[in-house]
Amino acid sequence: MVGAGGIGCYYAARLIHAGHECVLVARGKHLQALQQHGLQLQHPQFVFDAPVIATDVAGLCQDYACEDFDLLILAAKSSATIPLMEQLQSWVVTAKTPMLSLQNGVTNEKHIAAIMGMERTAGGLAVKIGAHIVAPGKVEATGEAQIDFGAWPSAAANPGLQPLLAVLSPLFTEAGIPNTLYDKVNYALWRKLVINNGVNPLTALTLMDTQAVTSDPVLRHTVHRMMEETARAANIAGVSLTAEDVEQMFSLICRFDAIKTSMQVDREKGRPMEIEDICGPVIQYCREGGQPAETTELIRTLLLRASALDHR
Structure with a gap:
């Protein structure tokens, strides 16, 4: 291991x-x-x-x-x-x-x-x-x-x-x-990224657990939008994800235990976060497809700024 x-x-x-x-x-x-x-x-x-x-x-x-x-x-x-x-x-x-x-x-x-x-x-x-x-x-x-x-x-x-x-x-x-x-494990990997990109950056930015984020009416909408952007990136990358996949992943995280994501814990402990590993492919492929992942790019930028302030 x-x-x-x-x-x-x-x-x-x-x-x-x-x-x-x-x-x-x-x-x-x-x-x-x-x-x-x-x-x-x-x-x-x-x-x-x-x-x-x-x-x-x-x-x-x-x-x-x-x-x-x-x-x-x-x-x-x-x-x-x-x-x-x-x-x-x-x-x-x-x-x-x-x-x-x-x-x-x-x-x-x-x-x-x-x-x-x-x-x-x-x-x-x-x-x-x-x-x-x-x-x-x-x-x-x-x-x-x-x-x-x-x-x-x-x-x-x-x-x-x-x-x-x-x-x-x-x-x-x-x-x-x-x-x-x-x-087709690539399908499973991208499907999990739908959840990771949907909640990890946002929980790290807000320092709120997954249940708190998905219960907030504004942040809940943001989670869903970032999940949609991830599915769009997957399809541009050649992995077919549907609106049904997004809804299933959104429902799953909304019903899941209130947890701190690994990215949130990393920020709290002052450790490097997996920002580029999670947000990066979504941003890259959406740009290549001519449909920028605007919400993911916004949350990523805010999180990078917040992390820089943490270490001042």
Whole structure:
């Protein structure tokens, strides 16, 4: 589990609890706590408090061979994908182990494939989950915590990987991780971006949780508009999303638990935010299509300005 933050720790804990061996790759005080005291995780339907095997990227490359693992799961921030893949490049090219991305955005798989090859690249995302490190070695999570995944960019374009993923799907289910295996995972990635672009930047800007944002009559309309812009960008990018997809994602986030998005938490803690990874593709493709994503561009600009003021 490369990038064992809140999301990564939740899924790792589920897999370990089900009897699978899992190495958590983390850093800083969180890594030290994992190594010294184990992982403590609280979820309404799942509690985990046990020792774990944890290391950093350098330790992973030094103490393990890539071929020791059946699967590499990347759950780091999207902004870390390129530097992490560069660090891992000489290590991953020695084997054929595939990597599954569980990250926000629609560009991570492209960066992974550039190093590992498309035949080893699986796209995926964590759905209906909120998970955050509340103290080093301690994680709180909520939601159904589903995984949507598939061979990237599709099973038809990458047929060799799909049989392994078909084995992985029931394994996730047995570990208490609901999941859907997609033939066209790019559809799932863009569909999740509809939610991420709809609420993440706005919650980070306002410092309001998802329920507060979607309950506000003005901000609720803004969320919907940003979701529509994301669907428009997806269609320009060649991924078909309909008005029905937008309505389903809007309904989902309006009914979901009141959570702080990862982008909101990052701003509160003074950490880099995934602004370009989430807003960037929407803005880029809408501009290319001659229909600028005006609301997304506005919220992005305000958020960048607010972040700059935070650090003055």
